[in-house]
Amino acid sequence: MELITLAHGSGGRLSHELVEEVIYPIFNNNGGQDLLDAAVIPVPVQPGKLAMTTDSYVISPIFFPGGDIGRLAACGTINDLAVCGAIPKFMSVGLIIEEGFPIRELKQVLHSLADTAAEAGVSVVTGDTKVVEKGNVDKIYINTAGIGFIPPGVNLNPQNIKPGDVVIVSGTLGDHEMAVLSCREGLSFGIEVVSDCAALNDLTKCLVATGAVKCMRDPTRGGAAASLWELAGQSKMTIEIQEAAIPLHPSVAAGCSMLGLDPLYLANEGKLVIIVNPEGEKEIIARLKNHSLGRNAAVIGKVANQDRSGKVLLQTALGAKRLVTLNEGEHLPRIC
Amino acid sequence: MKPRKTTKVDPLELLEAVRDLTPLDKTVTIMEVCGTHTMAIGKSGMRQLLPPNLKLVSGPGCPVCVTHEAEVETFLHLAQHENVILATFGDLMRVPGQSSSLAQARAQGARVIVVYSTLEALKLARLYPDREVVFLGVGFETTAPTVAMSIMQASKERIANYSVYSMHKLVPPAIEALLSQGEVKIDGFLCPGHVSTIIGTKPYEPAAQKYNKPCVITGFDIEDILQALIMLLTQIKERRCEVQNQYVRGVNSQGNMSALGVLQEVFEVADAFWRGFGTIYASGLKLRERYQEYDALSRFEVPHFDFGKSVNACSCGDILKGKMIPPECRLYKRACTPAKPRGPCMVSSEGACAAYYRFEEFGG
Numbered sequence: 001m002e003l004i005t006l007a008h009g010s011g012g013r014l015s016h017e018l019v020e021e022v023i024y025p026i027f028n029n030n031g032g033q034d035l036l037d038a039a040v041i042p043v044p045v046q047p048g049k050l051a052m053t054t055d056s057y058v059i060s061p062i063f064f065p066g067g068d069i070g071r072l073a074a075c076g077t078i079n080d081l082a083v084c085g086a087i088p089k090f091m092s093v094g095l096i097i098e099e100g101f102p103i104r105e106l107k108q109v110l111h112s113l114a115d116t117a118a119e120a121g122v123s124v125v126t127g128d129t130k131v132v133e134k135g136n137v138d139k140i141y142i143n144t145a146g147i148g149f150i151p152p153g154v155n156l157n158p159q160n161i162k163p164g165d166v167v168i169v170s171g172t173l174g175d176h177e178m179a180v181l182s183c184r185e186g187l188s189f190g191i192e193v194v195s196d197c198a199a200l201n202d203l204t205k206c207l208v209a210t211g212a213v214k215c216m217r218d219p220t221r222g223g224a225a226a227s228l229w230e231l232a233g234q235s236k237m238t239i240e241i242q243e244a245a246i247p248l249h250p251s252v253a254a255g256c257s258m259l260g261l262d263p264l265y266l267a268n269e270g271k272l273v274i275i276v277n278p279e280g281e282k283e284i285i286a287r288l289k290n291h292s293l294g295r296n297a298a299v300i301g302k303v304a305n306q307d308r309s310g311k312v313l314l315q316t317a318l319g320a321k322r323l324v325t326l327n328e329g330e331h332l333p334r335i336c
Numbered sequence: 337m338k339p340r341k342t343t344k345v346d347p348l349e350l351l352e353a354v355r356d357l358t359p360l361d362k363t364v365t366i367m368e369v370c371g372t373h374t375m376a377i378g379k380s381g382m383r384q385l386l387p388p389n390l391k392l393v394s395g396p397g398c399p400v401c402v403t404h405e406a407e408v409e410t411f412l413h414l415a416q417h418e419n420v421i422l423a424t425f426g427d428l429m430r431v432p433g434q435s436s437s438l439a440q441a442r443a444q445g446a447r448v449i450v451v452y453s454t455l456e457a458l459k460l461a462r463l464y465p466d467r468e469v470v471f472l473g474v475g476f477e478t479t480a481p482t483v484a485m486s487i488m489q490a491s492k493e494r495i496a497n498y499s500v501y502s503m504h505k506l507v508p509p510a511i512e513a514l515l516s517q518g519e520v521k522i523d524g525f526l527c528p529g530h531v532s533t534i535i536g537t538k539p540y541e542p543a544a545q546k547y548n549k550p551c552v553i554t555g556f557d558i559e560d561i562l563q564a565l566i567m568l569l570t571q572i573k574e575r576r577c578e579v580q581n582q583y584v585r586g587v588n589s590q591g592n593m594s595a596l597g598v599l600q601e602v603f604e605v606a607d608a609f610w611r612g613f614g615t616i617y618a619s620g621l622k623l624r625e626r627y628q629e630y631d632a633l634s635r636f637e638v639p640h641f642d643f644g645k646s647v648n649a650c651s652c653g654d655i656l657k658g659k660m661i662p663p664e665c666r667l668y669k670r671a672c673t674p675a676k677p678r679g680p681c682m683v684s685s686e687g688a689c690a691a692y693y694r695f696e697e698f699g700g
Contacts, residue, residue: 184452257556260375260685318347318558320381322695 002103009097009131018129022103026110027093027124039125041090047152051086053077054145060334062109062139065179066195067269069142070113072336075199075269076220077146078120082201083216083272085156085208086148091117093127094143099134109140120199122146138334158234160214165303166281167239168274170203170288171196171296172249173224174256174266180335182255193251198270203293207272210287212280217273220336223265225324227273228312236310241301241324243316264314265327267335275303350562355387357569363389365521366568367658369511370528371398371686372556378695380558390565393520393658394688396510396610397528399475400427401656401680401687404609406641407503408433411472413638414501415446420636421464423457424472426450431680454486461490461498470632473502477534480504480621481595484602487623487630501632502622505608507531508539509619513610515547520658524550524568526561529583534599536591540579548577555583602627611680612653650679655688662692669693 007014055076062069073093081088093113097106117124179195200218207213215235217227224246232239248256248263256263270293276284281299288294304313312324358364368374374394377383383392396402412433415422422438429439429450442448447467451457454471461469473483483500490498507528514520527540532553540551550571554564564582571578581587599621608620623631650672651665662668662681672678674690681687 260372262379316379316381318351318380318382318385320384322379322381325694 004097004099004101004103004106004131006099006131006133009129015129022107023110023127023129026107026114027127028114039090039092041125044149046149048154049150051081051084051148051150052145053080054143055080056141056143057336058138058141058334059180059336060138061180061183062105064183064195065193066176067197068109068112069140070109070111071116071197072269073142073144074113074116074120074122075197076336077144078117078122078199078201079218079270081146081148082199082204083156083218084148084150085154085204085213085216086150087205088120088122088146088148088201090125090147091122092143092145093124095127095129096137096141096143097129097131098137098139099131101139106140109142113142116199120201154208156208156213156215158215158231161231161235161237161275161303162214162277163237163303163305163308164278165214165237166276166278166299167228167241167301167303168272168276168281168284168288168297168299169219169224169247170200170272170274170294171270172247172252173219173268173271174252174261174263175249176269177223177266177335178252178255181259193249193255196268196270198293200270200272200293203288203291204272206287206291207274207284210280210283212276212284214275214277216275219268219271219273221267222327223263223267224271224273225262225264225312226326229324229326231273231275232312233310235303236308238304238307238309239301239312240304241312241314243314245298245300247296247298264324269336278302345559345563347559347562350559350566351382351385354390354562354565354569357566357573358387358390359573360389363391364523364569364572365391365393365658366524366526366565367393367395367520367522368526368561369395369397369507370526370531371401371684371688372530373526373528373554373561374398374688374691375686376556376558376561378691381695382558382561383696393522393661394655394691395525395658396514396613396656397476397507397531398656398681398684398686398688399479399505400431400684401652402505402510402610402612403428403431403474403503403680404611405433406609409641410633410638411501412436412438412441413641414470414632414636415441415448417468417636419466419468421447421449421460421467421469422472423449423451423460423469425452425474427684427686428472428474430677430683432678432683454482458486458489458495458498461495465497468497468499468635470636471498471500473500473504476505476507476528476531477599478530480603481534481598484598487602487627488598490630491627496629499630499632499635500623502603502620503608504603504621505610506605506619506621508535508542509616510610510613511540511543512547513613513616513619514657515543515549517657522549522658523572524552526564526568527551527553527579529553529555529560529586532581532583532587532591534592534595537579537581537587537589544577544579550577551579553579553581553583553587555586610656612656652679652681652689655681662689663696665689
């Protein structure tokens, strides 16, 4: 089995061979564009704004039910752009690889990243590869940065949120973190959950086109609780949600009950929290339900009319109300 | 009262029944012994909806919370041994000792690895044959069998670099200690479902018969807990003191014989140190003589730590006995928060203080 060695990161012959023979072909790049030290890309002449984001991926295990670190690295950056109302266009990929990592697995991860980006209409235009001694990283870490264009007239911002707005989630919550949990060593509790890891830019484009979306978030680490808490704080509006309305996959619900976890705090990698004006609620729900990534969408609450203290309140199934704050404990590390 | 199948019961109807059964003329105090119940009650917001004279107080059933200060110092000391890898459940990481915690020790270079099962700890021992892997055994009758299994497995595979620091504790002796000390007025107990799955219903009989306290074993759904409250209030109304089992889908009267067999094989009952209580007679588990080589305490030299009293102003001890509720502690929410905990009840995800902080604050 061919393994990555420190020489693959040395800048010498093996580095060049790795880039030319393994990496370029996967990203459909013959090297012709990379005569320079940076990607030089045409900027479409149009009004509007640029959006840029970056994120690093350190998930363990790197292959999990429903995805792998490559797909995650593409989706994460695409989704960060998409929820700002941007059309994602370009992406960079930085790899930090542990000495001894099988080249076969590297190819698998990169194919997955490239395919996900291509499906989302995003070009991987530049990258970097480093190799570190065994034990200094766990298999492979990936950093991606992305650039997208925000069309004129699109302005998704927590400041847009007003009393009476509707709070929607695009599907079942907690699938990604529960999937990663279920495949960690010693935690095979016989529950089949698949990560929701998916690029959301097609769905967000379709939703933003209605003009009814005030603001969106993709609830990754910290879960929907963290997204709602941020939105409430930034808009200084109080958000009220109903526990019973939160869509949950039965296996996630069972896993949470077994492990004492709250699905509101579990990470998602292919879901949206959307704040919508009340007139647009029906149209948004219809569009979500028509899309493969929004079939289980649900209205989970609304922005309060009176209370403007920037809190999130949850009404329990028993009818009691409690405050939703940030997660204080230590959740499972390295879930993304 | 015959336990009803919980899945089809409307929790609002159960809540109404609890309200109806609560006596009008006196305060009824029920202790939920188990930390998982504390969390489930907090999460549902039930306390807000119960009549004000029906009080639910948390008990000593959170394994991290009852870990004695001396035990904390002992494992922090173990973490400093040069060749040791400590394998622990995540909840212990931030429990503050006198001057440090496992999280701080790890940041300073100690090898501390969070595991989710004893299987993982054993795997570490196989992976690092030149290091000593010490598993921190906290927990009650529920987790102790899995630790016992890991010791049996290590013995079978002749894994010589694996050992356990057993801080395991037993729930029924703690309930009895609480009652015999007579400091707290409790009218009945919600008994833990998971622990009872292993030990059955008999071990609670002294509480019911000797101390005249109704006991109901219950599960962790909100319907289970409400139904158990109905059973307790009915017993109180009819002046009965029995051990009843609401959690029939998980618990039978004699318990899980094979798990008890494994416990019996590896452990023997010993006195144990409980935070807030001190030493409770025959309330813990230590490794039997024949498994002594897997006992971290006989493998490593550890100084004797002995704290008569809590070392800071933290009231975890009184909270664990139901003498105080978290907001009555003067550190609560001021000097002690989940981000900067002063006591284990604020650290553990099942701790009463963490549950109050997270769930009982309305309008913050």
